[in-house]
Amino acid sequence: MGDARSEPEDAASGDATTDTGGAETAPESDVESRSDGDPEPDAESLSTEELRRQVEEEYDFDSFGPSEMASMSAEEWEAAFDPETWITGEELLDRIEADVKARVLRRDVFARVERLARPDRVVAYSDEGYALVYGDGTVEGMGTVLRDVKPSVALCSMEEYDVPEAPDGDLLPQPMEVPEGSGEFGNLMVQVIAGALVLSGVVLGGAALVTGDIGVIAGTVGLLFLVAGGLLFFTVANARLSDRFRAEEYRNRLRAVGPADGERPDFLPESARGEPKLEGERGDEETAEQGA
Template sequence: MADSRPTADEGDERADESGTDADSHAAVSEGADTGNEGESAATDADAAESTDQLRQRVDETYDFDDFGPTDMAQMSADEWEAAFDADSWITGDALLARVEADLRNRIAERDVFARLEGVEDGLLAYSDEGYAVVYPDGSVEGRGTVLRDVKPTIALCSMDDYDVAEPPEGELLPEPSAVPEGGGELGNWMLQLVAVAQLLAGLGLIVAWVFFPVETLFAPVAGIVFVLFALLLFVQVANARLSDKFRSEEYRDRLRAVGIGSDERPEFLPERYREPADASAVEGTDDDPQTDELDDSASSV
C-alpha cells in the first residue's frame, strides 16, 4: 500500500505557500490601512480648505470694523464658527455686564424698546410683546421682538474686539405722564404759514378776476389751484397732529404695560420672573405667628 503521508519536501512547499498567503494578506491589510489613513488625511485637508475658503468669503462679505446686529443676524452658524474663535468668547458676569451696557445704549437711542432688570440667574429684558433671559454662559431664552434684538447683542458682546460704549445712568424709559402729546410743532407751524400764504394768494387771484376787468382765465385757474393746495396743507397738518397724538397714547400704553410707574410685570413672563425681587424679599420678612409664639415661650422660660 502506498504511503499517503506528505514527504518533507511537500511539507516545506506547503509551508512556503502558507507563508506567502500570510504575507499577501498582511500586505493587503497594510495597504488598506494606508488607504484609510490617506483618505482621512485628505478629508481633513478638504475640511481645512473649506473652512479657510469660508473664512475668506466671510471676510470679503462683512466689514468687521463696522460690524453690527444687522450683520450678525445675516450670518449663518457656519459663517459664525469660521469667523470667530470660540475659545476667546467672553462669558460669565463680564458678559452680562457688557450685554446690559450695550442694551442700555440701544434703549436710550430708541433702537430697542425694553426694560432691563437683573435677576438671580442672569439678565432679564422684557417689553409689552416679549422677553429674553440672558444667562452667564451666553445662552438665551424668550420670545418676541426682544429675543430677536437681544440675540445679536449677546454675540457681539461675547467678542473681545467689540467695544461697548459707556451706558447712560438712571431710568431709560420715561414716565407715561411725561410723554408729550406730539412731536415738535415747528414743522406744523411752518406748513400752516405756507398754507395761509397760498390761500390768500388764491383768493386774491379769484377776487381780482371777479371784480376787475381781467379777460384771461389764468387768474381764476391759478387761484383755484392755490386754494386747493392750501387746503391740502391744512389737511396734512391736521393728520400729522392726530397721528402724533395716537402715537403718544400708544407709547404711554406700552410704558404702562412694562410696569413703568409701578412694580407690576407682564403676565406672559415665566412665573419665576413675574414678581419683582424686592417684593419677594419683603414677603420673606413677614412675621410668622408660630415663630413668634416659640420666641415668646422661650423668653418666658
C-alpha cells in the same frame, strides 16, 4: 473613556487587515509618506480660514444687528466666532446688561432691562415679548425683544467687541413725559405757506369777478391756490393727529411695561421674575455658595 477610544483603533486595524487581503493594496509611496511623521495638510482648516476672511469682508461687526445675524449661515457663524474664546459668566452678563441698556437709551430697542439674582441672569422685556440671558450665553424668550437681544449676546461674547458704558438713570421715560409731537417749527412754516396760498387764491378769485377775459385766468390760478392751501392745511392737521396717536400708543406701552411701579407683564415666566441683583452682590455670589 478608555473603551471608547479603543473601539476606533480596533476597527481601524480590522479594516487594514481586510484591505491587505484584497485585490488592491496601497502604493508604497503612500506608505512611505505617511510613515515619515509629517502631518498631512488640513484642508478643512484652510477652508475655514478662507471662509472667515470672506465673513469679515462681507459683514461690518461694528454695526452688526438682527438682519445681519439672520442672513449669516451656520458655517459662516462657526467660521467667524471661535467658541473657545467666548466670554461667559458674570463678565458676559455685565457686558450684555450694558450693551442692551445703551441700545434702549438710543431707542434702538424698546425694553426694560433688569439684572436678577440667584441664578445670576439678565432679563429684558416689553409689552410684546421678553429675552432671558444666562451666564453661559443661553437665551430664551419670545417676540421682538428676543430678536433684538440675540445679536447683543453674540457680540458681547467676543473680546474684540467694545461694549459701551452702561447708562445711569431711567432708560424709559415716564408716560406723561412723552411729547405729543415734534417738528412744530416745520408745521408752522407749512401753515404760513398754506395761509399765503389761500389768501392769494381769494384775491385772485375776487379779481376774476371784476375783470374780463383776464379774469378767467386769474380765477383758475386762484382756484389752484385755494386747493393747494387746503391740502397743506389738511397735511398739517393729519400729521398732528398722527403724532398724537403715536404718542398715546407709546404711553400705553410704557404703562404696560410699568417703568414706575415695578409691575411686570403677566406673560413673563417664573424664570424671568425675581429680585433684582444689587451692585454689592455681584462677585460675592460664588463666595457665598462655596461657604454654604
